[in-house]
């Protein structure tokens with residue numbers, strides 16, 4: 001696994017830094033490519049083939065939506081979307097874009113204000129690691145991961161899928177996450193694009209088993 005310099009949370013996403021993030025063409029391009037890759041993996045047949053559907057029949061959660069690079073793609077593809085972020089500076093910039101047909105919520109990934117069995121699939125681009133990476137106490141970290149996975153399970157429909165593109169610090173992070181998803185009856189696997197290279201990306205692909 002390649003060690004990369006990681007953005008600081010929340011400093012990299014507040015005030016002028018939020019504006020810089022939103023106006024960076026490089027960032028926009030990367031996040032759009034990554035979101036498209038998440039969509040490709042969402043319907044990966046290794047987890048089973050979906051019955052025919054139209055995108056406008058599905059409700060997706062975009063977790064850690066930031067200023068909306070990922071949300072924009074999901075809307076362009078015709079999905080119904082609820083976008084969630086914890087920082088008002090990021091969400092405000094997305095709100096100002098006046099995109100249509102989606103809901104924007106200021107909330108924490110660890111405590112989603114969403115009703116049970118409401119969501120078809122969850123996508124999270126470059127955000128998930130922020131929910132635990134500053135927590136040094138292992139018990140606390142385990143508690144947060146376990147609780148977050150439990151909430152994902154509650155809000156998802158049967159066969160709902162989760163695609164997490166994130167920056168795991170170590171292999172242990174990935175193993176720990178897989179452990180909690182498996183304990184909560186998710187199936188899944190890791191996809192690593194460009195392993196060992198600077199542009200390495202990690203995607204966890206999970207599906208909630210039918211009750």
Ligand SMILES: C[S@@+](CC[C@H](N)C(=O)[O-])C[C@H]1O[C@@H](n2cnc3c(N)ncnc32)[C@H](O)[C@@H]1O
Nearest residue numbers: 031064065066069085086087108109125127130
């Ligand atoms: C690198 S940005 C990614 C934004 C967006 N997904 C994109 O593709 O451009 C990471 C985002 O995760 C959000 N974030 C970090 N911790 C969070 C949490 N606990 N709950 C919700 N959002 C969080 C940050 O506020 C920031 O907007």
